[in-house]
Amino acid sequence: MQNKQLRNWIPFLLLTGLLVGGPTLSGSPALAADPAPQAAQSANIFVGKVTGKSNKAKTISIEVKGKNEFVKFDDKTTGLEHADEGEAAVIQFEMRGDDKFATTIKPKLASLPEGVKEMKAGELAKFVALGPDEGKYVLIDSRPAAAYHEGHIPTAISIPDSVMKETGAAYLPGDAKLKDLQLIFYCGGYT
């Protein structure tokens, strides 16, 4: 996984490097907190959550720093499969007249805070099969509560990200001896 992630990163780092003069080339990918620095935004790149794609209007809408942006696409656009609603994407575009046309779309890989490890679905499934007591874990659903109610990974508890910011401590085991208890967080995908 680590290798694959790195491979996926290389073209993007090179690209950013070419466009904005290489701000993060020397940094480890996992530590690059924001893969699209402000300068890159003005260099025809949108990084954000895809909020819609219409094949009829050949248009993608993407939320970039809280603002909605439209980008058109055509037969030459590569990576259209990464522009699915709800996915985090990096869209490189060019101006044709007044219109923005997507040239390349790549998935945006989430970066993890220092000291936090990734867990894959297969490994999580092993813990879930054991249950929280035997598997010694707390599984936390970070999505809004409504999404949790509708359908969550078995054995998960709900602590929406917004709640975690405010009063998260109240929901986690507070005993100092339990600080090495395994906590596993998830949400709605790579966002």
Next chain:
Amino acid sequence: MSPNSAGLAKKMGYTNVHVMLEGVPGWKKAGKSVVASEKLVQTGNIVLLDLRSKAEYEAGHIPKAHNIPMAALAEKEDSLPIKAPIVVYANSFVEAQQGYNLIKKWGAKTGSIWPGGVNSWTATGKKLATGPTPASITWVRELEKGEVGVAEFKKAMEGGGNQVILDVRTKDEVQTGAFKNSISIPLDQIEKRLGELPKGKEMLIHCSTGARAEMAKNALDKAGMKSRILRADVECEQGKCEIKD
């Protein structure tokens, strides 16, 4: 979202913190099921399915549940409202999962399992209902925030009110038919042509499904213009348009 929360936990002193980056989509892709909360089963606008035998169902089932025995489920594709969140339960998780997988194959986007069936329901002191299953399954979608209902939309076609219909389909689609009292601006031109919209009116946006309307609404929201969308299928032929909810 989850990386943020994990970072906070780390700051709180937890040393063994993980994030499952693939999230719920990755879990489902791995062939796993998701489960419903008790609150959803109790009060949610869902279709609850009991996959056990008729005799077991009639002896005691979770209130509001419909009975389709697992053996008969495969023939019932047409009687299920596929747009509804469908929650299934059975005698075992494995059996419930089989039913859930079948329904998912039919195109249900939201669905989950109530694990533990009737036992986990009565375990917390809640009562079961008895008797035969209702004759048919009905489900009415509740309007989400920012949506306009079909009845109100139709009223806006008559004009005179404070609402105007905005049609964001392509030129070719508009040629097959359009609603009265509507303005046509294809989605890909919407940002540039916002100035053409009447000021002080609420725009009711439609396309052929609701997907493009939602994208257009984002642009109107950004410009501070009031709007709602019609999330329904609009089919036009020879100048006449029909709304299918």
